[in-house]
Amino acid sequence: MKAMLQKIRKEAASVLASGEADLVLGWGKGPLWWQSYPAFIEEEKETGSLTWDPFCVPNLSKYLLEELWVKQKVALFLKGCDALGFNQLLQDKRVDREKVLIFGIPCSGLIDPQKVERAGLHQGLHSVEHQGGELVFSYKDDQKKEDPSSFYYDKCLTCRHPNPVVFDMMLGDAVAVNPQERFAAVGELEKQDVSERYRYWERQFSRCIRCFACRNVCPACSCRECIFDLTDPRWLGKANVLSENQFYHITRAFHMAGRCVDCGECARVCPVDIPLTSLNRKLIKDLNELYGEYDAGVEPEKEPPLITFNPGDPAAFLES
Amino acid sequence: MKKIKKGDLPLLWEHLARGALLYLPLNEDGVVNFAPWQKGARVNLDSLNTVVPPKNLVFPQSETYVHFEQKADALDFTPVQEPKGDYILFGVRPCDVAGLTVLDRVFLEDPLDSLYENRRRGTILALACNEPDQSCFCTTFDLEPGFAPAADIMLWDLGEALLWQAQSAKGVALTQNMDVYLSEATAQEEKTAEQLQVTAAAAEAAAVREQEWALDGVKAVAKEMFDAQIWESLSRRCLGCGICTYVCPTCHCFDIEDFSRGEQGERFRCWDSCMFKDFTLMASGENPRPSRKERVRQRFMHKLSYFPARHGGLHGCVGCGRCVRKCPVSIDITQVIKEAGGLINRA
DSSP, rough: OOHHHHHHHHHHHHHHHSSOOSSEEEEOSSSSSSSSSEEEOOSGGGGOOOOOSTTOOOOOGGGGHHHHHHHHHHEEOOOOHHHHHHHHHHTTTSSOOEEEEEEEOOSSOOBBBBHHTTOOTTTTEEEEEEEEEEEEEEEEEEEEEEGGGGTTTTHHHOSOOOOOOSEEEESSSOOOOOOOOTTTHHHHHHSHHHHHHHHHHHHHHOOOOOHHHHHHHHHTOOOOOGGGGOOOSSSOOSSSSSSHHHHHHHHHHHHTTTTTTOOOEEEEEEEEOOOHHHHHHHHHHHHHHHHOOOOOOOOOOOOOOOTTOOOOOOOOOHOO | OOEGGGGGGHHHHHHHHSSSSSEEEEEETEEEEEEOTTTTOOOOOSSSSSOOOHHHHHHHHHHEEEEEESSSSSEEEEEOOOOOOEEEEEOOOOHHHHHHHHHHHHHHHSSOHHHHHHHHHHHHEEESOOOOOTOOOOOTOOOEEEEEEEEEEEEEEOOSSEEEESSSSHEEEEEEEETTOOOOOOOOHHEEEEEEEEHHHHHHHHHHHHHTTOOOOHHHHHHHHGOOTTTHHHHHHHHOOOOHHHOSSSOOOOEEEEEEEEEEEEEEEEEOTTTTGGGEEEEEEESSSHHEEEEEEHHHIIIIIIIIHHTTTSSSSOOOOOHHOOOOOOHHHHHHHHHHHHHHOOO
């Protein structure tokens, strides 16, 4: 962990000093243990404020949409999941690869603050870091050591690409890839009968507070103008009622079909824990079954399934 | 003072729910929010703040107030019947009670908002926080984690029982004829509650001091804050989502819209967020807050400067810490307060 932090600061300082990049996107640290946030570094002397700890979860690549308007070249650090999101922006022709310098960070999983809280380890907590194979929780006067496996984000447990698939320079050795089955929760939902499943999603969408964090954080949601923001016509009504919430989530999920890189950021940022991962994965699973395996974000030059047409594509919906 | 054994709470709730709609913090799919209690509901009185503050009960996220229909000769309007009947809010944390007091200043002063006034009729049972979270900072605003003066009944968690004190006429009325559930508290129990109250406030204040920020800075430099550098850096990382405003117990901005199909429709109001770019978009296409910088600044300035200037020093923040906990990119109002303090030191 400390070695990676040194590399991050060194590379950031180096590209700013040489003028190779005029902005570095990394992570900074707030006063509370879980606060690792996107940092915008433009001066070599500020690189000492960069951090790398088990909470550096935000994907930095979406900031390129704004920053590349004014910056010549942006250097940024990408974990495995972030790299998939970056590739999606590339495929959608929203970033210019030539203007970006990528440092890849192999990542063996980040820590979910909610799991720390549920385990009752949060009171008075100062910091959390990996040491050896253990997760060390530091308090004012003492430390607790735990097995990290019960604290990883769910999305990290099913991560298939912990090693970035796109980079200019990799900052560490590849980590082992050992994902749990990612469609398990979808499989459970599929077993329910239609009305039971409908009630489940009704309950989830009823909880939505319509903050749009899921859309705003999504690397596949990069439209300059979003259908849900249009006021004329007003496709999505502003009332928080079930039908509008369903319309929002289902429409968004379908717009993501074949483009969702399964980075899990939507579910992470959702303040009311709507299991958006299951919704997106259902579509990924269906697409895989209908049109063959496709892994969005891995090979951006490969055409996504819903952009291509093959005469042999299944079209049961046309025949009925 | 009275007390109730925790084991008797389900009986009490059953009793209360017979005469009124009873809202409690309920766990649904792992998310704790205020919802109508029913027998067998998963009540959670241990987690501190609900995700969504109880403001949605007095100021619903969406509220239809008039139906309209085009008749042959005229447009016909029918006001929506406002909800009647008693309701009880059980287990509200002191910061959230204070949040309602802030909303009262907006909606109950001239011009009076009758929709809000009607929904504000409920009886509030507040539950003291014995152990505030690291993200709590209600003491910054002269509030106490262990005491809610504006609640109708104040409850303190003594472990095996809740200490119960009526604080208003409504609270006294509710306490009457409750001998089946309530018993007299001992002097020792009252002392314990008092001690818990002191300890909680001290612990929170100490944690706040550890972070080295105080509100004094903001009071002194409120005007200078408008041009502060922090808005640039904070807004750069802001995602522009509405989490902070919608989980806030004091944010109260709303929009009014119509939903119509064919010859009829309804007019409703709904929460709106100053973080959204269309919040200040005018019909002409002009937007006085064109970028995230102006929008982020607005949210903090409103809470820390404009609101107290208009409402006799009362801040538009109660330190519940929800926005601190839920912001996906850790934008933290306490850091804004700290930066403002730094402004004075630099001046």
